[in-house]
Amino acid sequence: GILTEASTGEVLYEQNADERLQIASVTKVMTMLLIMEAIDSGKISLDDMVTTSEYAASMGGSQVFLEAGEQMSVNDMLKAIADAAVAMAEFVSGSEGAFVERMNKRAAELGCENTHFINCNGLDETSEHYSSARDVARISQELLKHSKIFDYTTIWMDSLRNGSFGLSNTNKLI
Numbered sequence: 001g002i003l004t005e006a007s008t009g010e011v012l013y014e015q016n017a018d019e020r021l022q023i024a025s026v027t028k029v030m031t032m033l034l035i036m037e038a039i040d041s042g043k044i045s046l047d048d049m050v051t052t053s054e055y056a057a058s059m060g061g062s063q064v065f066l067e068a069g070e071q072m073s074v075n076d077m078l079k080a081i082a083d084a085a086v087a088m089a090e091f092v093s094g095s096e097g098a099f100v101e102r103m104n105k106r107a108a109e110l111g112c113e114n115t116h117f118i119n120c121n122g123l124d125e126t127s128e129h130y131s132s133a134r135d136v137a138r139i140s141q142e143l144l145k146h147s148k149i150f151d152y153t154t155i156w157m158d159s160l161r162n163g164s165f166g167l168s169n170t171n172k173l174i
Contacts, residue, residue: 001013001014001015001016001017001133002014002015002017002133002134002137004137004141006141006144009137009138009141011134014133014134016133017132017133017134017137018113018114018132018133018134019114019132019133020114020130020131020132021130021131021132021133022127022129022130023122023129023130023131023136024122024123025121025122026122026131026136027085027117027119027120027121027122027129027131028081028085028120028121028122029136029139029140029143030103030106030107030117030120030139031081031085031088031089031099031103031120031121032078032081032143032149032152033106033139033142033143033146034092034093034099034102034103034106035074035078035081035088035092036143036146036148036149037146038092039074039146039148040146040148043092044074044091044092045074046073046074046075046078047073047074047075048073048074048091049071049072049073050071050072050073050074050077050084050087050088050091051069051070051071051087052066052067052068052069052070052071052072052084052087053068053086053087053090054068055086055090055096056068056084056086056087056090057070059085059086059121059123066084066087072084072087074088074091077091078151078152079152081152085120085121086119086120086121088120089120096119096120099120100117100118100119100120103117103120104116104117107131107135107139110135110138110139110142111138112131112132112134112135112138112139113135114130114131114132114134114135115130115131115132115135115139116128116129116130116131117129
């Protein structure tokens with residue numbers, strides 16, 4: 001584990017911080033960073049409509065139940081990023097594969113030495129998909145530079161699809 005000061009990255013405590021571990025849904029910290037960078041650079045906007053592909057709709061673990069061909073705004077996709085990661089990866093980079101290449105490149109740019117992604121949502125992990133506490137802290141610190149992310153990471157109750165689908169954040173710590 002590792003504990004860092006959020007604004008400076010100063011390490012306050014660490015133990016086995018560079019151990020490579022399977023990181024499951026923590027993968028989406030990098031996915032969200034690339035999405036926020038695409039928004040801030042003007043490549044995409046919160047009001048853009050994203051069409052869910054057959055592939056994105058086929059992902060397991062979904063709670064939003066995206067249907068192939070369904071459209072949802074980037075804003076709403078970000079609210080549901082746990083389930084919408086693949087659709088957003090395709091929207092930002094054209095394919096999940098191209099997005100994952102960018103995830104790995106961005107991790108390297110941030111100095112992450114014990115990180116390798118094979119997908120953008122952390123599902124179906126293998127020994128080839130891993131990170132470390134230190135690297136996740138680096139990626140998280142970079143994500144927190146994008147103040148808009150707090151509009152999504154602090155959601156407790158909100159709704160999608162004009163109120164017809166309730167969304168709850170089950171992590172009351174954030």
